[in-house]
Amino acid sequence: MEFEDFVRARGPALLRYGLVLTGNADDAADLVQEALLKLSSSWRRVRNKDDPEGYIRTIMARQHVSWWRRRRREQLTDEVPSPVREDEHDLREIWQRLRALPPKQRAVLVLRYYEQLADDEIAAILGVSPATVRSQASRGLATLRIRAQALIGRW
Amino acid sequence: MRTEEELARVLRTIAERAEHVDLLSGVVAKRRHRRRLRARVALASACVTILGWGAAAWWPSPPRPVVGTAAPAATVDQVWPRAVFTMPGRYRPLAAISATELLVWGEQGTIEVYDATTRRFTVVARLPQAPRDVAVGSDRVAWLAEDYVWVAPLRGRGAARRVGPVKGTSVDRVTLAGDHVAWSSPLDGVWRMKVDGGAPEKVAKGLQLLDWPWAIDEPLDIRTNPTRVVNLETGRTFRITPARGVEGLRCGPTWCLGMRDDDSVVQRIDGSQVRVRQGLRGHPYRDYPYKDRFFSGGMAIYDAQADRMVPFQAADGGWSEGQGVIFWRQSGQLRGVNLAAVPPAQ
The missing domain is CATH 1.10.1740 (Rna Polymerase Sigma Factor; Chain: A)
Structure with a gap:
């Protein structure tokens, strides 16, 4: 090609x-x-x-x-x-929060939830440890007020 | 609270909206530009210039909508009739100012004060997008935009003034404190600065702002409970004692809301007066109660002082909230409740 x-x-x-x-x-x-x-x-x-x-x-x-x-x-x-349109309230809210995240946190969330990659694959791509990936993801999710099933498993 | 599946869905939805771009032309243009740049750099190599590239964060300006679920039978009109208001549908309330005034966003790109008694609007400032983080005092309003605070007088004439820049990463809470504006970020603690400028001063590390002078060691993990509420003016610290089995407490100086299994639980910060009040949940941005008293959720407002759940009826089940104001669309108008107009509990 x-x-x-x-x-x-x-x-x-x-x-x-x-x-x-x-x-x-x-x-x-x-x-x-x-x-x-x-x-x-x-x-x-x-x-x-x-x-x-x-x-x-x-x-x-x-x-x-x-x-x-x-x-x-x-x-x-x-x-x-x-x-995102002005009247798409829910979408707009989470999108704006996502945009305001520090770049590494956003990259981790995109790789995990958009690219559907495992944490060790994300770690290899970004050149960081899997523990850093997990902590960045956890911080990003917390800022977005997202229930992390992996963290809490219940609500 | 949202789920990881919702985040994945949002990302897919947004991604599908990517516009077509002629990438090949762009790559060719970049390549040419690089070559020209390299030639220029070679010519200028005898004269070295160091450019300082400053990092710039930005704060977007979304509304703060939430969508309700179940519809209880009664309405708020009978319980707090003087707190209920109606205004033209082209406005969106941002915050309660007083029992009769609301700060609103007009779709023409204005921040305005709405006086519910005279039903008149007064323009405070014009800006390209609704501010996300707003703080209202008795005579001025402050909001975050880019990495600065803007301050404007609520009444009378006077342009909005820019002060700052603010310090901290992902600043998401701002409040007015006398002649200061204070803000906090989940990672960097609490800062303040005089509303007429000056250098930002770090007030507290590891704390998140509630309404001034209160701050809390709210953890990033939504399951974890905070441990203390601090009065930043006096330095006095109050320990938070979670009721048995309650997780994810989010507190004001007096009242907290948390979860125990699938139940929403309200308690005082010392662990007393534990009440299960289904349907309540934290505000998407500020999880603490308005005026250390009001929670919302499930199309109802919960007055913790009075231990009273007051339902409201949003026509299509969708409603939104600002600081101390809950509103919904009704027959092309905007109808809502100004919590600053609710009298003290008996």
């Missing part, structure tokens, strides 16, 4: 992943393109030996966390159209 074919085939899925990782459409497109740029430079190696999609999703998760540590936001997020 050529790089261009990969982008056409998997681009929409990567944008979906980017949107839940970053919280807005502009940052999502930026993140996906940045990761594709990296992928393109190692495409020949990756396409033959590895799983390109897994590879780029790992790049995106790591890039997302590191960007937010040092990148100055050059535009107000309010200027970017929200994927």
Whole structure:
């Protein structure tokens, strides 16, 4: 498969992943393109030996966390159209809370609940220990006021 | 409280709304930009400039909706008739100011004061989105936006002023304390700053703000009970004693709400006056009772002082709440209860 074919085939899925990782459409497109740029430079190696999609999703998760540590936001997020309508109260509430989480917590929650990955897989992607994944997930869920079945098992 | 399944569903729903982007063109443009940048950096290498990139957090501005479940028989109109109000449907209450005034969000992008006696609205400030974290005092309102606090006078003329920036990660509670504004984050404790500016001062570590001067060591794990409520002005600490088997207590200075098996349990912080009151649950953002007295849930308001459950009837079962105000849509209007108008318990 050529790089261009990969982008056409998997681009929409990567944008979906980017949107839940970053919280807005502009940052999502930026993140996906940045990761594709990296992928393109190692495409020949990756396409033959590895799983390109897994590879780029790992790049995106790591890039997302590191960007937010040092990148100055050059535009107000309010200027970017929200994927949630004003009248979708419940959805909007949890989405806004999710967006306000520290980047690593959000990345852990996205990898766990959107990508459906196990904690040791998340740990490998983010380059942290499984214990850190669990603590980040626990903090994120608590901030979102989400009942963590794994933690409490009852309510 | 939500479940992990709901979180997964929210993520899938949002992801499906990702817009199409011409990624290949974007990648090509980025590649060209990098090449140009590299060339420029090479030219400028003799003259090194260090850019300080500041990290910027932001605070989104959602409403605070909740959806009720069962519909009890009686209504609030008979019990607290003077607390019930009706206003045009294009407004959404944010907080109770006094027995007759509410702070509201107008769909044109305004924060306004609604006077229930004269039924008149007065614009306080204009902003692009409804503020999420609002604090109301007797004469001013403060809200968080981006990483700053905005303060505006409630009455009379005067523009909103920006003070800050606020310190802390994921700041989610703000309150007015005399000539100070105080805030807290689940990870960084309590801070305060003068409303007319100045440097933020850390007031307490490991505590979450209730209404000033009260704070609590509310844990992040929703199952765990807090252990103490602290008066930040006097330093006096009050120990929280959970009733047997009660988990996830969330407390004001006097009253707590927790869970025991599937029951909602109200108790005083010293573990006395334990009452099972089904259907109550914590507010999605501020889990402590309004005015250290009122809880809500199951389409009812519970007055802990009077030990009285007062049901209300939202037409379609959906209702929302702000600070001290509960409201629902009814025939194109907005109907609700201003808890600041409820008289003291007998």
